[in-house]
């Protein structure tokens with residue numbers, strides 16, 4: 185009789201403990217990703233600069249318009265209008281410098297060029 189009374193309590197305690205552990209693990213994970221993202225010196229530098237969208241437009245015409253169209257409304261690559269609504273500044277920088285989504289190549293703009301490009305992309 186005693187056993188039957190204590191067992192469900194222990195079970196609930198265990199479940200609660202597991203839930204707490206999972207939530208903690210997720211929090212630590214999210215925090216770690218944030219720290220890694222924001223400690224990237226290149227990203228940090230880009231985000232500390234003020235971008236000039238007109239300069240960014242010029243950089244875009246030379247490097248990106250072939251695929252994304254001169255008004256960024258899409259050709260081989262997708263339209264980039266409203267892209268900053270679903271990609272964070274970090275996501276946009278990463279998209280340009282990583283080369284993780286072929287056929288889009290990996291670019292290596294200077295921090296100022298990237299800041300200009302970013303301000304152009306955020307205006308679309």
Ligand code: HEC
Pocket residue numbers: 244247248249250251252260261262263264267271276279280285286287288289291301305
């Ligand atoms: C060789 C063609 C090509 C060139 C050049 C190119 N891109 Fe792309 N880009 C793509 C393709 C294809 C995708 C879609 C990749 C995917 O998501 O699989 C893409 C995706 C993107 C995305 C993400 C779009 C989204 O909706 O999430 C951004 C932002 C972007 N490109 C910006 C740029 C910028 C800025 C440049 C110039 C520095 C550039 N691209 C040059 C082909 C290209």
